[in-house]
Amino acid sequence: MRDIVDDLLQVWSSGRTGGLATIVRTGGYVDIPVGTAMLVDPDGMIYGSMASTGIEDIVYEATVQSARTGQRALHRLTVPGAESAGDGGIIDVFTEPFSRGYFPEFPAVAAEIAEHRRITVFTVVWNPEPGMIGQHLITDKRHATELVSLPQSDIFVASFAPPPLLVIFGANTTTAALASQAQLLGYRVAICDPRPAFAVPESFPGAEVVCDWPHRYLNVLVAEGEVDASTGIVLATHDPQFEIPLLTVALRLPEIGYIGVTGSAHTCTRRLDELRASGFDETMLARLHAPAGMDIGAATATETALAVAAEMVAARNGRLGRITVAFPAEAAI
Structure with a gap:
């Protein structure tokens, strides 16, 4: 739902009613995460997507029906082609009307997400009553995004953690492009450069x-608790007076x-040699993606x-079959 929060807020503010569909459970051969959501606004426009599932048309009609009738429903759908894959893929989708009256707490949810604060929304998707x-119930406690089955209810838990932080050191054209790419991937981006003329x-x-x-x-950032196991650091500057002190701090962080450091293979070799001279062993240097x-x-x-960005995603997902590449040189700071 995070990627359609602004669209949801616009529908909520309009005073009209749209429909919201959320994948609450999957099974078998399904290549889409639980929590994926799709909004159909009062004019029938779609925000978000379930296109990769092959069930988007069915979900669209069910969501429009929920918006028109005010009815909530849990739908079990078979993924097209799943039978031939031998896994019997299924998707459970919860559809509900969405408006001020149906979800009065939503602006508080949107505000917490916008401010990068943790928030969890519990939604009852089945109950005999x-x-x-x-x-809906809202809390700031940490939970997994999942469907919880209780004796008298099925409750979908949608947890929104603060987005991961990417810090790019050095302000240049590569930095600008990486900042844009990272934001598309859901990162919160900070850029640091000691030169006022560049830190614009x-x-x-x-x-x-x-x-x-x-x-x-x-x-x-470390002192403020902003750096954790999801944080990325990219060094896009090639001046030893800045990069070696920075890498000395970064490589000693426990989480x-x-x-990553950009630059040519020669530049990266020089950095590694200087870090070895500063007392870093090969185990510590193995944490560095260079180039x-x-x-x-x-x-x-x-x-x-x-x-x-591709390498950052691979690292985040534990897919580290990487091939290094030398990059175009940027102006040193």
Whole structure:
């Protein structure tokens, strides 16, 4: 639901009624995550998608019906082609009307998501008492996104954790492209550069831009509890006076999801040699993706950003079959 929050809020604010469909359970051969949601607005427009399931037309009609009648319903649907795959794939979809009257608490949910705070929404999707179905409860406690079956109810738990943080050090064209790519992937992006002429917020829409020494800013983030196992760090500057102090801090962090450094193979070899001279052993240096990114033949800043973003996603998902690539040099800071 996170990707359609703004659309949901617009429908809610209009005072009209749309329909919301949410995948609450899957089984067998199904390649779509639980929690995937689709909104049908009062004019029949679709936001979000279940196209990869092959059931989108059925879900659309069921969602429109919920919006028109005010009825909530749990639908069990078979994935087309699942029988031939031998796994009997099924998807349980909960459809409900969506408006101010049906979900009065929604603006609070949207605000918490926008402020990158944890929030969990419990929705009753089955109960012997029809009036209980569709009831919502909101909490800030941490839960898994899943369907919980109780003796008298099935409750879908939709948990929205703060988005992962990507910190890019060095402000340049590759940084701008990577910031845009990372935001599309759901990252919250911060950019740090000690040069006031380069650390210009207008150059990096949607990102937090900080003018500070890289290692000092990283220490601030650590002290504020902003760095965890989902955090990514990308060094896009090639000046030893900034990069070595920064990497010294980053490589000693107990939890971090990704540390990547751009640059040529020669530049990365020089960095590794300097870090070894500073006392880092091969185990610690193995945490460093140098050069950062998968080998897709990147020749532009945008392609470089794609290569680095792909490697970050692979690292986040535990898929580390990586091939390194040298990237176009950026101006040193």
